[in-house]
Amino acid sequence: IPVLTLxxxxxxxxxxxxxxxxTVERKEAITPRLRxxxxxxxxxxxxxxxxxxxxxxxGPYTYFVMxxxxxxxxxxxxxxxxxFLERHQRDSATSMLSAGxxxxxxxxxxxxxxxxxxxxxxxxxxxxxxxxxEIATATKANGTxxxxxxxxxxxxxxxxxxxxxxxxLIGNGMKFLAEQPELQVRLREHPEELExxxxxxxxIEAPVQGLFRxxxxxxxxxxxxxxxxxxxxxxxxAANRDPDQFEDPEIFNPKRENAYQGISFGAGRxxxxxxxxxxxxTRITFEEVLKRMKNIRLKNPDDDVIYHDWFVVRGxxxxxxxFDCV
Numbered sequence: 001i002p003v004l005t006l007x008x009x010x011x012x013x014x015x016x017x018x019x020x021x022x023t024v025e026r027k028e029a030i031t032p033r034l035r036x037x038x039x040x041x042x043x044x045x046x047x048x049x050x051x052x053x054x055x056x057x058x059g060p061y062t063y064f065v066m067x068x069x070x071x072x073x074x075x076x077x078x079x080x081x082x083x084f085l086e087r088h089q090r091d092s093a094t095s096m097l098s099a100g101x102x103x104x105x106x107x108x109x110x111x112x113x114x115x116x117x118x119x120x121x122x123x124x125x126x127x128x129x130x131x132x133x134e135i136a137t138a139t140k141a142n143g144t145x146x147x148x149x150x151x152x153x154x155x156x157x158x159x160x161x162x163x164x165x166x167x168x169l170i171g172n173g174m175k176f177l178a179e180q181p182e183l184q185v186r187l188r189e190h191p192e193e194l195e196x197x198x199x200x201x202x203x204i205e206a207p208v209q210g211l212f213r214x215x216x217x218x219x220x221x222x223x224x225x226x227x228x229x230x231x232x233x234x235x236x237x238a239a240n241r242d243p244d245q246f247e248d249p250e251i252f253n254p255k256r257e258n259a260y261q262g263i264s265f266g267a268g269r270x271x272x273x274x275x276x277x278x279x280x281x282t283r284i285t286f287e288e289v290l291k292r293m294k295n296i297r298l299k300n301p302d303d304d305v306i307y308h309d310w311f312v313v314r315g316x317x318x319x320x321x322x323f324d325c326v
Contacts, residue, residue: 007269008269009141011269012269013140013146014146014150014154016138017135017138017146018158019273022069022273022274027276030068030069031280033068034280037064038285039288041056041057041060042289042293043292046292046293046325049323050299050320050322051323053171053174053320054167054316054318057170058170058171058174059163059167061281062162062163062164062170062281064081067080069277070132070155071131071132072111072119111156116152116159117148119132120132120155121148123136124148135151135155136151158273158274162278165278166207166274166278167315168313168314169201169202169205169282170281171315171316171319172314172316173197173201173286174319174321175305176201177289177296178296178319178321179298181297183197184295184296188294191287194286195279196254196255196259198282198283198286199256199259199262200256202259202264202279204240204241204250206237206262207264208236208314209235209236209314210312211236211266212231212233213231214229214232215228215230215232234266236263237314239262239263240263246258265278293324293326294323295324296321296323297321298319298320298321299320299321300320305319
């Protein structure tokens, strides 16, 4: 996966392609559609007064959003939705993540590499006014076109990662709300505080707990020598609970002033380009939830919430909730 493992200058060219998916203009343009998608899904179960949150909202919502971000052809939308929903009902998030695929998100969550190859090949031959065309026709610094296979890998990784991680973020957020009735009331009365709520949520329950890295030269960390070529486990989840950085780090504080200093999206040149989108999706989700649902609670409060059994990610595998319809 070049964009995850390369260093500049090669990394820069691939990174520039990814940045086309997450421009400020693109974010503003799709925001109304993201809100419509959230409303549509909530309405599908609002009158039931209960829902399996991951299967009925968090998973489908992030999938629909990434289809919008990627600008997939409208003519394929219904078929893609049907395929995804059938697969989502059949497979749990854990089985998707544990499949052992080097690219689990893209292949398990709706669009295959073959379909990406088809889309990008068609757009390179006949460009249109969409994101896929921008990716397919973007050139390297030397003016040459990247191989379609490289673009497939980049696009598919971002497509899958944008679903898996944000599904977990939205799942974690609902769990915190369901366990704290007073927080629901506070955020409903003060929706402007949702931005800080999302930042604190990311800090205390990072959807990606860490990633592996290689050291490129001999170095030292807090007095411990680390040789070049060593494999390092960068544990973002632990850094986000550093007592030297955050007061009472084990406490979820939705008013925490420095919550934004968490590093759930990494740092440096490999900082996750999808950060603005993930935060936007989560904020819109809970804005719409609090408009339509109140007295949100866990359906089985005496049972432990079951999380993914993969140490890299953190999010509930299932989350049954009950609520009163507003």
